[in-house]
Amino acid sequence: MSLNDKDVDVLARTLFGEARGEGVGGMIAVAWSIRNRVTDGKDKSWWGEGYAGVCLAPYQFSCWNKNDPNFPYLSGAKLIPAGEFANCQKAASAVIDGVVPDPTGGATHYYATTMPNPPAWAAGATQTLKLGHHIFFRNVP
Template sequence: MPPDSLLTSPVQVLARTAWGEARGEGREGMQAVMNVIARRAATPCWWGRDIITVCLKPWQFSCWNKNDPNHIKILTVTDNDKQFRDSLELSGQLTAGFLPDLTNRSDHYFNIHSAPPAWAAGNTPECILGNHAFYRLGPYGQEKNNA
């Protein structure tokens, strides 16, 4: 079990989530995942109300699923890992309000090499960055948010 401080620090939870979801996509991919998390935190609803609750919402970010191979990795990675150091730096920038949004306010994404989730049907991605397609569906996943 990780120290409680890892799961109560927005910077740590955000960095671990982005690293677990997109470390193979480099800084840009991790930044894009953080942008989705920030968008969700800025529009509270079923997916959470802040960075921590958004990241830890069950079944939203697969790296936090107990049966996911990345789960133990995100709990044990240290800043000895270059990609995790990058993720920590980006996380600090986002929580300080200085990380640009690469996703055009997207609040959903998926890996384009996996089967598209049901919510993607009939929706057009805002952008594709690396192996992820990013969508802006609004707080209830039904239509675009004009906010």
């Protein structure tokens, strides 16, 4: 797969929106769940093509929903603080380059423990990791 600057930028922005409060370990885990979607071999019409396609697929990562409070930062309407974005870029690059191992055990899904109820899909999935405020899953029905 050929990566471009958009893939790296969109993955880093997704990490800012989904996991900036989870530290580097949490950002790496979220990035790996995205990488696992990129490389899982499923029909790309479902996940999207490449990192940008997976991150921007409708309703897959809530930070990209137009009504999400993170969206103005991700879309460029508001500036992401440079230091925070640099950390997101480092985590994104480390996962894309395979510098850090997958702590999620092959997860393709996660949800935040701050949600009032687990999503329906979690009932039939295999939990692989709980890290910070995220729970990760694979084998999602």
